[in-house]
Amino acid sequence: MMETGARRDPLILTRNLTRIYTVGGSSVAGINAVDLVIAPAELVVLKGNSGSGKSTLLSLLAGLDRPTSGDLLVAGHDLGNRRATDLTDFRRNVVGMVFQSFNLLPTLTVLENVLLPALLAARPAEPARRKAEELLDWLGLKSRREHFPAQLSGGEMQRTAIARALINDPALILADEPTGNLDSRNGRLVMDLLAELNRRSGCTVLIATHSDLADALATRRLFLSDGALREDACDA
Ligand SMILES: Nc1ncnc2c1ncn2[C@@H]1O[C@H](COP(=O)(O)OP(=O)(O)O)[C@@H](O)[C@H]1O
Ligand SMILES: [Mg+2]
Numbered sequence: 001m002m003e004t005g006a007r008r009d010p011l012i013l014t015r016n017l018t019r020i021y022t023v024g025g026s027s028v029a030g031i032n033a034v035d036l037v038i039a040p041a042e043l044v045v046l047k048g049n050s051g052s053g054k055s056t057l058l059s060l061l062a063g064l065d066r067p068t069s070g071d072l073l074v075a076g077h078d079l080g081n082r083r084a085t086d087l088t089d090f091r092r093n094v095v096g097m098v099f100q101s102f103n104l105l106p107t108l109t110v111l112e113n114v115l116l117p118a119l120l121a122a123r124p125a126e127p128a129r130r131k132a133e134e135l136l137d138w139l140g141l142k143s144r145r146e147h148f149p150a151q152l153s154g155g156e157m158q159r160t161a162i163a164r165a166l167i168n169d170p171a172l173i174l175a176d177e178p179t180g181n182l183d184s185r186n187g188r189l190v191m192d193l194l195a196e197l198n199r200r201s202g203c204t205v206l207i208a209t210h211s212d213l214a215d216a217l218a219t220r221r222l223f224l225s226d227g228a229l230r231e232d233a234c235d236a
Pocket of ligand 1 (some may be wrong): 052057
């Protein structure tokens with residue numbers, strides 16, 4: 001990576017980040033003592049077997065879950081010591097999430113789904129609408145604006161979800177198995193779009209995936225194994 005004179009604060013900083021799930025009498029470590037520093041504008045691919053802790057880490061970074069212990073800073077927000085109300089604000093304004101199962105609301109149109117986070121964050125309606133239209137154009141969904149999710153292909157649903165994740169100009173996009181329900185052509189398209197948005201807008205992107213589709217696009221590859229993180233040294 002290029003060195004600049006001025007040091008940039010990391011976008012993500014974790015130290016000893018640990019999430020222990022307690023169910024019944026037993027405890028399972030979702031992630032265990034994760035130290036991670038991610039600079040702004042990186043495109044990070046996170047690999048690891050099923051159950052290795054990828055979704056746990058993404059949920060913590062998204063402010064959807066709280067750590068058991070350790071430090072967690074995202075875009076200057078200390079998520080380890082946050083009240084629930086502050087986390088709602090953080091989730092609406094700082095991160096955008098993309099899921100394997102798209103998570104679109106079936107009774108809203110494509111345009112309404114994309115606008116929903118702007119509405120919830122009480123953003124001014126007209127600029128939000130313009131931004132939504134721009135995103136839908138960029139994602140090739142112009143003619144699908146008034147369609148409902150059930151009328152879309154999987155690839156179109158995921159592109160709608162990407163537009164929704166971007167509507168509030170997040171500093172960080174977290175994608176959890178974004179190609180898991182897509183065929184290989186649409187999977188590649190979604191990965192290419194995430195990389196393009198990273199290049200164009202400098203948005204930091206973290207993709208948890210089993211797929212190799214994003215490997216060549218990544219600025220960094222991380223590997224989780226039983227909750228422990230390491231830098232992927234396959235062909236560094
Ligand atoms: N809500 C939960 N309650 C209890 N255990 C959980 C919960 N979520 C995840 N786990 C456990 O934490 C570990 C990591 O899971 P997860 O983060 O979902 O992994 P991945 O996304 O890599 O498949 C697994 O052992 C899983 O069973
Ligand atoms: Mg998962």
